[in-house]
Amino acid sequence: MIAGLAIKSLRNRRFTAGLTVLSIALAVLLLLGVERLRHESRESFAATVSGTDLVVGARSSPVHLLLSVVFHIGNASNNLRWETYRAFAARPEVAWTIPLSLGDSHRGYRVLGTSTDYFEHLRFGRDRRLRFAQGHAPESGHDAVLGADVAQALHYRTGQSVVIAHGAGDVSFSLHEQHPFKISGVLERTGTPVDRTVHVSLQGLDAVHEDADADAADPLAAALRDGQTDAAGEPRAITAFLMGLKSRSTALGMQRRVNEYTAEPLTAVLPGVALQEIWEITGAVEKTLSAVSMLVVAVGLAGMLVALLTSLSERRREMAVLRSVGARPSQIFALILGEAAVLTLLGIALGVIALYAGLILGRPWLESRLGLFIMVGWPSAYEVALMAMVALAGVLIGLVPAWRIYRHSLADGMSIRI
Amino acid sequence: MSPVIDLSNVRFTWPGAVSATIDIESLRVGQGERVFLRGPSGSGKSTLLSLLAGVLTPDSGEVRVLGMDVGSLGGAARDRFRADHIGFIFQMFNLIPYLSVVENVCLPCGFSASRRARAEQSGGTVEKEAIRLLAHLDMAEDSLLRRRVTELSVGQQQRVAAARALIGSPELLIADEPTSSLDADRRSAFLDLLFRECALTGTTLIFVSHDASLEPLFDLGISFAGINRAPQAIAHGAAA
Numbered sequence: 001m002i003a004g005l006a007i008k009s010l011r012n013r014r015f016t017a018g019l020t021v022l023s024i025a026l027a028v029l030l031l032l033g034v035e036r037l038r039h040e041s042r043e044s045f046a047a048t049v050s051g052t053d054l055v056v057g058a059r060s061s062p063v064h065l066l067l068s069v070v071f072h073i074g075n076a077s078n079n080l081r082w083e084t085y086r087a088f089a090a091r092p093e094v095a096w097t098i099p100l101s102l103g104d105s106h107r108g109y110r111v112l113g114t115s116t117d118y119f120e121h122l123r124f125g126r127d128r129r130l131r132f133a134q135g136h137a138p139e140s141g142h143d144a145v146l147g148a149d150v151a152q153a154l155h156y157r158t159g160q161s162v163v164i165a166h167g168a169g170d171v172s173f174s175l176h177e178q179h180p181f182k183i184s185g186v187l188e189r190t191g192t193p194v195d196r197t198v199h200v201s202l203q204g205l206d207a208v209h210e211d212a213d214a215d216a217a218d219p220l221a222a223a224l225r226d227g228q229t230d231a232a233g234e235p236r237a238i239t240a241f242l243m244g245l246k247s248r249s250t251a252l253g254m255q256r257r258v259n260e261y262t263a264e265p266l267t268a269v270l271p272g273v274a275l276q277e278i279w280e281i282t283g284a285v286e287k288t289l290s291a292v293s294m295l296v297v298a299v300g301l302a303g304m305l306v307a308l309l310t311s312l313s314e315r316r317r318e319m320a321v322l323r324s325v326g327a328r329p330s331q332i333f334a335l336i337l338g339e340a341a342v343l344t345l346l347g348i349a350l351g352v353i354a355l356y357a358g359l360i361l362g363r364p365w366l367e368s369r370l371g372l373f374i375m376v377g378w379p380s381a382y383e384v385a386l387m388a389m390v391a392l393a394g395v396l397i398g399l400v401p402a403w404r405i406y407r408h409s410l411a412d413g414m415s416i417r418i
Numbered sequence: 419m420s421p422v423i424d425l426s427n428v429r430f431t432w433p434g435a436v437s438a439t440i441d442i443e444s445l446r447v448g449q450g451e452r453v454f455l456r457g458p459s460g461s462g463k464s465t466l467l468s469l470l471a472g473v474l475t476p477d478s479g480e481v482r483v484l485g486m487d488v489g490s491l492g493g494a495a496r497d498r499f500r501a502d503h504i505g506f507i508f509q510m511f512n513l514i515p516y517l518s519v520v521e522n523v524c525l526p527c528g529f530s531a532s533r534r535a536r537a538e539q540s541g542g543t544v545e546k547e548a549i550r551l552l553a554h555l556d557m558a559e560d561s562l563l564r565r566r567v568t569e570l571s572v573g574q575q576q577r578v579a580a581a582r583a584l585i586g587s588p589e590l591l592i593a594d595e596p597t598s599s600l601d602a603d604r605r606s607a608f609l610d611l612l613f614r615e616c617a618l619t620g621t622t623l624i625f626v627s628h629d630a631s632l633e634p635l636f637d638l639g640i641s642f643a644g645i646n647r648a649p650q651a652i653a654h655g656a657a658a
């Protein structure tokens with residue numbers, strides 16, 4: 001009875017009710033959207049290193065090592081010796097290793113020296129492996145494989161030649177022009193930093209630096225002596241390597257073994273742990289965003305409060321009529337509270353619909369521009385809790401006009417004063 | 419037969435007022451009577467009606483309606499008693515703007531099971547009974563039923579209000595200046611319809627108005643000033 005009245009009353013005031021619902025919906029959209037992007041960006045970062053048990057590099061902070069080696073943010077400070085890499089790669093508990101050598105760039109994109117193990121063993125997301133959109137893995141030291149973004153942005157196709165430069169800048173004065181690479185393949189999009197990377201072989205990279213080193217006019221190349229090939233055609237040093245273990249339970253033991261390695265100072269990073277440290281750093285920004293979106297929710301609900309309160313004076317007559325046909329003051333109270341509840345629930349429902357529509361429509365853009373892979377799944381328990389919180393806040397706010405009209409209807413009775 | 423309304427030594431003072439608004443030694447109305455209660459506006463008539471309806475309770479004395487001491491009932495019981503036994507028509511703006519004509523008429527049956535039962539007994543369903551009553555009041559045309567209640571003329575609105583007051587055959591119908599916004603022709607037509615319906619169901623009618631010209635149409639005329647001993651000028655100020 002009362003619920004029916006509440007809905008019919010709102011339908012009668014559908015314009016103001018609609019605006020109220022819209023403002024609550026937008027607030028809920030922002031609240032859930034911020035939470036969803038926060039969650040998905042973390043998922044996306046975690047997905048980038050999902051298959052890797054340990055990241056090993058020269059001694060530095062774990063966060064710095066992970067950011068520079070895996071996410072290509074900042075530069076690794078030191079290299080580690082090739083023998084060290086070989087020693088760990090040969091250990092029985094190790095399933096696979098991927099050597100990584102950074103420090104050069106191609107037109108603003110990082111150049112990564114690695115082995116064919118990279119294309120074989122690297123996993124991202126939910127156990128996804130790298131696949132080629134065009135061409136194939138490098139077969140010689142002069143082949144290069146491009147990430148999807150690089151190929152798209154620079155309009156490269158297989159068979160073309162690229163020249164790499166020392167240093168990470170877009171404009172470098174030290175081009176290794178004598179030693180161009182031929183593009184052997186382009187990778188499918190992964191939504192990870194792989195998309196923005198030029199992959200070459202370690203041998204090819206060292207050959208470049210050898211050539212450059214022969215050119216005495218290039219003073220920067222001298223700094224790269226460490227990276228040169230030894231007599232056996234193997235590099236002397238790499239920046240870092242990724243490690244996959246046969247059993248993840250040995251990861252902590254292996255991390256200790258690496259960190260206590262005596263031949264040279266090393267750092268091994270459990271990617272999940274280092275990411276956690278990063279999230280602690282970014283947490284303050286996220287908390288600010290959450291606080292702002294909660295304030296927006298408060299504003300939306302305050303709008304509802306204003307709309308309900310302003311309607312009350314013109315509805316005192318309606319309440320008197322309802323009282324005359326036998327409505328109890330508590331039912332009048334429930335009517336107004338019910339209207340607040342209906343407005344809030346409609347707002348939440350519309351906000352969720354808008355969120356999902358936005359995710360589905362915005363997914364390609366987020367993938368290509370931000371490298372964020374969004375899973376459009378059911379709301380998480382936390383999101384449901386957020387929605388419940390908004391619903392509860394809406395009902396609590398509805399208590400204010402409901403209480404006022406309750407007081408009015410007790411005082412007015414059936415007398416109508418307009 | 420016990421009177422439908424029986425007031426004895428009823429006093430009521432609005433909170434904060436210096437003197438009583440209502441001070442009635444005795445008022446009795448028998449079953450099926452049509453009573454005209456005359457008095458200037460602001461004299462405390464509406465307060466008396468609120469006492470009869472159980473919206474207000476007297477400070478002292480007894481308000482008996484259908485033999486029940488309304489003042490002795492709890493708040494929820496008074497509301498249920500009103501829903502079950504009393505129909506109301508106000509001066510104007512009787513209708514809930516967001517409900518249809520039929521929904522407005524059916525409204526009391528949503529709050530009173532006994533009126534719902536009686537309406538169903540009489541018409542089959544509450545909606546059919548509502549349309550039957552509207553037909554008696556010359557309001558059953560499809561074009562009228564489909565119209566928004568705010569688009570009805572005042573006279574039409576009052577007839578819808580009358581149908582709502584009558585549905586489920588309450589024993590007592592209280593009409594508070596129901597015709598004051600109608601012109602003379604419509605006023606007498608409305609009263610004819612109201613009397614006919616009340617006669618059909620044996621409903622007691624309390625009709626409040628300041629318009630003494632209507633008084634001869636009723637079985638009994640009561641001057642409010644004649645029964646209320648409370649000083650009028652002060653009561654006026656207190657009730658306003």
